[in-house]
Amino acid sequence: MPVHAxxxxxxxxxxxxxxxxxxLVGAAGANVILDGIDLTVARGEFVSVLGPSGSGKTTLLxxxxxxxxxxxxxxxxxxxxxxxPPADVVTVFQDYSHSLLPWRSVRxxxxxxxxxxxxxxxxxxxxxEALTMVGLQxxxxxxxxxxxxxxxxxxxxxxxLAMRPSVLLMDEPFGALDAMTKASLQDQLQRVQELTxxxxxxxxxxxxxxxxxxxxxxVLEGRPAHVGLDLAIGLPSPRDxxxxxxxxxxxxxRHRVYEAMGHGKRHA
Amino acid sequence: xxAMATPDKTSTAATAPATPGxxxxxxxxxxxxxxxxxxxxxxxxxxxxxxxxSPDSPYYPPPSExxxxxxxxxxxxxxxxxxxxxxLTFLLGLIIATFLGASLGILVGASRVxxxxxxxxxxxxxxxxxxxLVPVAALILGYTMEMKLAIVVLPATWPxxxxxxxxxxxxxxxxxDVPRTLGLSRKERLTKVxxxxxxRPVLLGIRVSAPLALIxxxxxxxxxxxxxxGALLGAAQANFESAQVYGLLLIAGVLGYAVNWxxxxxxxxxxxxxxxxxx
Numbered sequence: 001m002p003v004h005a006x007x008x009x010x011x012x013x014x015x016x017x018x019x020x021x022x023x024l025v026g027a028a029g030a031n032v033i034l035d036g037i038d039l040t041v042a043r044g045e046f047v048s049v050l051g052p053s054g055s056g057k058t059t060l061l062x063x064x065x066x067x068x069x070x071x072x073x074x075x076x077x078x079x080x081x082x083x084x085p086p087a088d089v090v091t092v093f094q095d096y097s098h099s100l101l102p103w104r105s106v107r108x109x110x111x112x113x114x115x116x117x118x119x120x121x122x123x124x125x126x127x128x129e130a131l132t133m134v135g136l137q138x139x140x141x142x143x144x145x146x147x148x149x150x151x152x153x154x155x156x157x158x159x160x161l162a163m164r165p166s167v168l169l170m171d172e173p174f175g176a177l178d179a180m181t182k183a184s185l186q187d188q189l190q191r192v193q194e195l196t197x198x199x200x201x202x203x204x205x206x207x208x209x210x211x212x213x214x215x216x217x218x219v220l221e222g223r224p225a226h227v228g229l230d231l232a233i234g235l236p237s238p239r240d241x242x243x244x245x246x247x248x249x250x251x252x253x254r255h256r257v258y259e260a261m262g263h264g265k266r267h268a
Numbered sequence: 269x270x271a272m273a274t275p276d277k278t279s280t281a282a283t284a285p286a287t288p289g290x291x292x293x294x295x296x297x298x299x300x301x302x303x304x305x306x307x308x309x310x311x312x313x314x315x316x317x318x319x320x321x322s323p324d325s326p327y328y329p330p331p332s333e334x335x336x337x338x339x340x341x342x343x344x345x346x347x348x349x350x351x352x353x354x355x356l357t358f359l360l361g362l363i364i365a366t367f368l369g370a371s372l373g374i375l376v377g378a379s380r381v382x383x384x385x386x387x388x389x390x391x392x393x394x395x396x397x398x399x400x401l402v403p404v405a406a407l408i409l410g411y412t413m414e415m416k417l418a419i420v421v422l423p424a425t426w427p428x429x430x431x432x433x434x435x436x437x438x439x440x441x442x443x444x445d446v447p448r449t450l451g452l453s454r455k456e457r458l459t460k461v462x463x464x465x466x467x468r469p470v471l472l473g474i475r476v477s478a479p480l481a482l483i484x485x486x487x488x489x490x491x492x493x494x495x496x497x498g499a500l501l502g503a504a505q506a507n508f509e510s511a512q513v514y515g516l517l518l519i520a521g522v523l524g525y526a527v528n529w530x531x532x533x534x535x536x537x538x539x540x541x542x543x544x545x546x547x
Contacts, residue, residue: 067445084448091449098440103464103542112460113450163450 012079014167014199015041015064021072021224022059033059035224037073041201043166046193048202048210050261051220057203058171060220064201065091065169078166086167090160094172096152100144100159106131107140110159130162133192150181154188161192167199174209183241186213190238207261211254212239219260229260329511331518338515341500351519354496357413357485358527361420365477369425370470373432374462383433390429398423398484402491416488416496424481428473435469436462468542471535478531482524497523 020037023030033056041047051057062068063075066085077086085091090113093099100109108115110127118126131137134154144152153173160168173189174182190213193200204210210217214233221228233253235244244250314331321330329337341347376383376390401419409415443465447457489498497520504512 065449067448085451087451089449091445093442093445095440095442098442099446101443101461101464103467112447113452116452116456159450 013040013042014045014078015039015201016076016079017064017073019073020060020063020070020075022056022063022068023071024059032071032224034063034220034226036226039218039227041167041199043199044197046200046202046213046215048204048214048217049220050204050207050210050217050257051225052261053205055220055223056225057205057220061091061169061171061201061203065089067091088163088165089167089169090163090165091169091171092153092156092160092173094175096149096156096173096176097145099156100152102143102145104144105140106136106142106144106147106155109144109155110162112159113163126162126164127158130158133161133195134158134188148181150177150185153177153185157189157192161196161198164196165198167201168193170200170202172204173202175205182209187241189213194237207254207257208245211235211250211257212241212244217253217257219257221260221262229257231256231260326508326510329514331514333511334515334518337509337511338519341512341516346500347519350495350497350500351523353413354485354489354498354523357416357420357489357496358482361417361485362424362474362478362481364417364421365424365481366428366470366474368421369428369473369477370432370466372425373429373469373473374436374466376429377433377436377439393422394426396422399487399491402488406492411492411494413494416485416492416494419488420481420484423484424477427476427480428470431469431473431476432466435466439465464542467538471531471538475528475531475535478527479524482527486520 017037017039020034020039021032022034023032025031037060049057049060059068063070064077064082066077066082066089075082077089080086101112104112107127110130111123114126115123127140128137131140134157136151136154136158139147139151139155144155147155153176157173174185177185186209189200192198202210202213211233217229217231217233218227219229219231220226231253235247235249235253317328318330318332321328321333323330323333338347341350372386372390376386398419401422405415405418409418439462443461444457447461452460485496486498486501488494489496490502491498493499493502497516501513501516501520504510504516
């Protein structure tokens with residue numbers, strides 16, 4: 001399996017944000033969502049972003065992915081300022097049913113991002129590789145609306161992987177799935193990330209999920225939000241749904257994140 | 269019913285998929301029983317008319333007379349070209365209306381600025397009765413095919429424009445983010461994502477527009493007598509050929525029925541292809 005992340009520039013972080021500010025204009029006028037965000041995401045790192053709902057996690061991810069404009073500060077992706085979606089950064093959305101094209105088969109959905117950039121055989125090979133990574137090679141000719149939610153989300157992940165991105169941005173990708181499916185997709189993602197060395201920025205509201213998957217957990221707090229907690233998760237890899245989650249280190253980390261989220265003190 | 273068996277064999281309407289007034293239609297296109305069965309009351313009515321009507325009636329000649337009166341139009345070669353002209357006007361008008369309605373609708377639905385700028389003007393044009401444009405159009409374009417087309421296009425555009433506008437507005441923002449994050453060009457975003465997503469609303473609009481376009485096409489032809497089925501109808505009426513009027517009316521009805529049937533069929537086929545069987 002190829003290692004996707006660019007080895008030469010391993011020293012250059014995937015993202016650097018300095019004093020980032022984001023203002024969204026809504027019906028009630030301008031609203032500062034994020035302010036004073038300083039953030040560095042190293043190559044190959046798996047970083048989760050937590051925070052109470054409405055705290056701006058998704059907004060932060062959209063800014064990193066070039067889908068949302070910032071209103072102040074700097075954002076750099078692999079040392080280039082972010083203006084529009086960077087070429088090797090792909091976002092995976094929570095809403096899998098609306099992010100797959102119902103008129104395209106699974107295979108052609110996965111090919112969407114690469115079909116015009118590669119020759120046919122190259123494209124077919126990449127699609128097959130990506131589908132194998134998420135275990136969907138059997139369903140290549142199905143239509144997405146005939147698949148379960150978990151399978152649809154795997155199609156979306158395969159579509160992102162087919163781009164061979166150096167960064168995956170994931171916006172609550174497993175938020176709409178049942179617990180069993182979620183656990184199996186978490187392990188699949190963990191494996192894919194180790195295999196490809198892809199940097200992952202993972203937005204979630206599930207504290208266990210964040211601690212279980214990540215190298216580092218960020219907690220957004222306040223309004224406008226800033227990074228309240230930046231906690232390294234030093235658990236050994238690969239992680240296991242049973243043993244890791246029973247280890248005292250895991251429980252201690254989980255405890256700290258729960259505290260940082262304001263549990264036992266106050267509710268945002 | 270029995271009296272109809274003889275005069276109808278040369279009727280041009282024989283090529284149409286469903287011909288009301290031509291027997292109970294057991295063997296006809298066997299596609300699904302319902303539309304044919306639904307025509308039974310109409311056929312019964314025509315049968316009654318045939319039995320009760322007098323061939324000498326100036327206003328209500330029975331169906332057998334209609335065929336006899338329409339036959340000369342077939343024999344002197346006026347009916348087929350007229351049908352062709354009407355069909356051409358209808359088809360071209362619908363195609364132009366589809367392009368115009370879809371592109372304007374998508375534009376207006378995508379941009380609040382465009383919606384504000386064009387909205388009131390579009391609203392005015394929408395409520396303007398199409399028939400009232402005939403004098404103006406005739407003044408500008410003369411009694412021509414272009415004039416007919418212009419008047420057909422206008423009302424047929426609205427249903428397509430409106431369905432496209434609301435469909436484009438309610439398009440999931442995620443669906444628009446996907447091609448951006450995958451690095452698709454602006455053109456690819458349109459051709460691979462937005463336009464396919466608009467196919468169903470366009471077809472929905474066409475289903476409303478198609479009968480409208482046919483109505484207006486015939487109406488303009490009746491009023492202006494340029495050419496086409498409507499012109500024949502108008503002429504027959506002016507000459508007090510009431511049996512011929514009924515005959516042509518029947519043909520117009522069959523045409524309308526066929527158009528509707530084809531559009532519904534098209535919509536079904538595309539819906540299946542666009543994959544919303546679960547939804």
